[in-house]
Amino acid sequence: MSWHQERKEAICLTVHNIRMIENENGVTKPALTEILGQLQGLATQVEWFSEDEFPAPDLDVAESSHVYRISEDPNDHRFALYVQSARAPTSTPPHNHDTWAVIAGINGNELNRFYRATEEGVEVVGSHVVQAGTGVTLLPDDLHSIHITDEGCVINFHMYGLGLEYLTERQYYDRISGEWKVFARYDNIIDARHILQWPSKLLQLN
Numbered sequence: 001m002s003w004h005q006e007r008k009e010a011i012c013l014t015v016h017n018i019r020m021i022e023n024e025n026g027v028t029k030p031a032l033t034e035i036l037g038q039l040q041g042l043a044t045q046v047e048w049f050s051e052d053e054f055p056a057p058d059l060d061v062a063e064s065s066h067v068y069r070i071s072e073d074p075n076d077h078r079f080a081l082y083v084q085s086a087r088a089p090t091s092t093p094p095h096n097h098d099t100w101a102v103i104a105g106i107n108g109n110e111l112n113r114f115y116r117a118t119e120e121g122v123e124v125v126g127s128h129v130v131q132a133g134t135g136v137t138l139l140p141d142d143l144h145s146i147h148i149t150d151e152g153c154v155i156n157f158h159m160y161g162l163g164l165e166y167l168t169e170r171q172y173y174d175r176i177s178g179e180w181k182v183f184a185r186y187d188n189i190i191d192a193r194h195i196l197q198w199p200s201k202l203l204q205l206n
């Protein structure tokens, strides 16, 4: 079996297992911890999710990260699995997700800060550096921010209960205005689901 085929089957099995975990347990912290375990297993195959396959943006463009969609349920857009490939400087404001979110490290360091909402805005309540072998889990209302300062390419899995384009109520805290705002619709996703069709699609093209 080719490694492309192995990767395809491993991604499909991982997403299947994650679907089962959520179906059986609902959206709870223990369920998300199980989901993280599934993604960590897939993340051990570092060579399948390399910078060559999933490059970060060039240094001369404004955006600092690419989000590659590698799996998403076709009808309801649930169980959206992305490879995020980023370079410094990447920094987000504190935000929620309006669905569950799990991040698993593949390569490099991604600092996550966690917050609680206060009357004045937000207060940091913890942090974790996502790197190979670790990750974070977030319930729909949990707040975090992401910060990348590493040189080179930082690659992680980001998985959401619902595809990013359909998260219309995601909020972030704007420190300048001191207000909570709704994220603009995220539609810069690079569709990489063709890797799940390899080699049949290539054979069809030939």
Ligand SMILES: [Fe+2]
Residues within 6 Å of the ligand: 095, 096, 097, 101, 144
């Ligand atoms: Fe996030």
